[in-house]
Amino acid sequence: MRSDNPGPFGLLLMMVGLVLAGGVVWTACGTGVWAGSITTLLIGLALIAFGYSFFKRGRRRPRG
Numbered sequence: 001m002r003s004d005n006p007g008p009f010g011l012l013l014m015m016v017g018l019v020l021a022g023g024v025v026w027t028a029c030g031t032g033v034w035a036g037s038i039t040t041l042l043i044g045l046a047l048i049a050f051g052y053s054f055f056k057r058g059r060r061r062p063r064g
Contacts, residue, residue, distance in 0.1 A: 007058025010051045017047025 021044030028037040 005058045006054040010054025010056070010058060013047050013051025013054060015051075017044045017049075017051055020044035020047065 021041055024037045024041045024044060028034045028041075
């Protein structure tokens with residue numbers, strides 16, 4: 001059964017983005033090298049933003 005609710009997919013995107021961005025920040029703070037990490041950090045933040053958008057869209061859509 002297929003669900004048209006994008007909420008769970010948005011939650012997954014937010015979690016992946018959070019792990020990605022958090023890992024980059026943790027590593028970059030430990031090593032002090034930010035130059036190579038900026039791109040990955042931006043990708044993680046973009047995943048969080050897109051995931052939040054999908055999550056909110058799924059919450060607004062009426063069920064049934």
